[in-house]
Amino acid sequence: MLDINFIRANPDKVKQAITHKHENAASVDRILELDTQRRSLIHICEQLKSRRNEKSREVSELKKKGHDASCIIEETKKIGDDIKSMEEQLKELEPQINNLLLRIPNIPAADVPIGKDANDNVIVKTWGQRKAFEITPLPHWEVGSLLNILDLERSSKISGSGFILLKGLGARLERALFSFMLDLHTREHGYTELFPPFLVNRTSMTGTGQLPKMEEDMYRTAPDDLFLVPTAEVPVTNIHRDEILSCKDLPIYYTAYTPCFRREAGSYGKDTRGIIRVHQFNKVELVKLVRPETSYDELESLLGNAERVLQLLGLEYRVVKLSTGDMSFAAAKCYDIEVWAPGADKFLEVSSCSNFEDFQARRINLRFRDENGKLRLVHTLNGSGLALPRTVIAILETYQQKDGSVSIPDVLQPYMGGVRVIARQ
């Protein structure tokens, strides 16, 4: 959420930013209009309240002295009625403003490339060597099914398409990967490990920006109005909602493994084969709560923390700075990390590292007290470190051997009970 004061002072800047994100800027004028109405109502209403308080005090004085106050009481009653009608108008206005405000996207940072879509993203880094294969590398769904570690026919029988059933060493690989990632981030990168709830309430979903805009993309449990987390970002960023942190507490680094649930409404027909795009996947998330003046440095180091996973796994990847048109609703700046999948013959997004500045913090009312005792909004950041299915894809496709087996990267072998190769079972 943007600061209404900021919108009031910089309407054109806001409109331009919205346009760059390819959303409708018309609501800005509407907000300002409603805001003007709102403030004048508040002004009148408060004057009335002031008068009422004054009169009530008079009543109290008179009664204390034993005098009759019915005249003033009558008058005050009328003021009360006026206040009530003002408040009713306000009660209508305020949710309207708020609702519009919640749908205004964050303003992109100055160095974000302005663009229409993913084609305008900028590759800022590539890492690793393109591996040479003796044979044409198979796509992961074939590797997985030949090794009997991935069974998409049965998972779709159980749940439908877009769900994964891993078996044997495939399941073990999954567990190995998120254990390895959590250990890396906690031991070497200074993150505190969390294990949050997988169902969250509407307030939490609104706080990080998934609601109200993206409700159709979320799995919702109807009787309780709880949502399955689309990412650990939601429960973890909301941990300190409505809190005031000490400046000594910052920065806070959290990492958490959770499954992630996404309906992927609107992406039908995209990435239908294999496990590139699924409704449920595992992910290790990195979340940072930091002082505003450090947040862009923190974004760089967060990105580095996520990259480190791929480096240790020996997987080729590139880092892409997203253009305004490809960036998510809440982000001010965002890097994607894309791993090379030789079987699928393309780069796959495995992480999205974003600085939200104070956009989420304002929604969740998360502040800190600085050295001078001033209250300020923190900046929030997060990034995947990493999303598992696509990492698994890259491993299966990159490390497949001509006999159909897959060798396990060294760093994962301890987590695989010493297994070095997944061979046909």
Place this chain on the structure above:
RNA sequence: GGAGAGGUGGCUGAGCGGCUGAAAGCGACGGUUUGCUAAACCGUUGUAGAGACAAAAUCUCUACCCCGGGUUCGAAUCCCGGCCUCUCCGCCA
């Protein structure tokens, strides 16, 4: 699921219809004293919104004692609904 108890400022905890934004204590901050630390003493100590001011400082007003309604001239205080916490019972991984 059944039966009770309760949610007040950073914390503990009073108040249960009218100068109560809220006693007292603790903590924190500033000062005095002190060779240093400690102690003692004095003082300060919430947040948000609206308005005034060119702006900051500042000032005025309004709101906030879990949330939302209601009663009343007036609500932290009374009534109703919700959420949450705790205790006991039942059920259960």
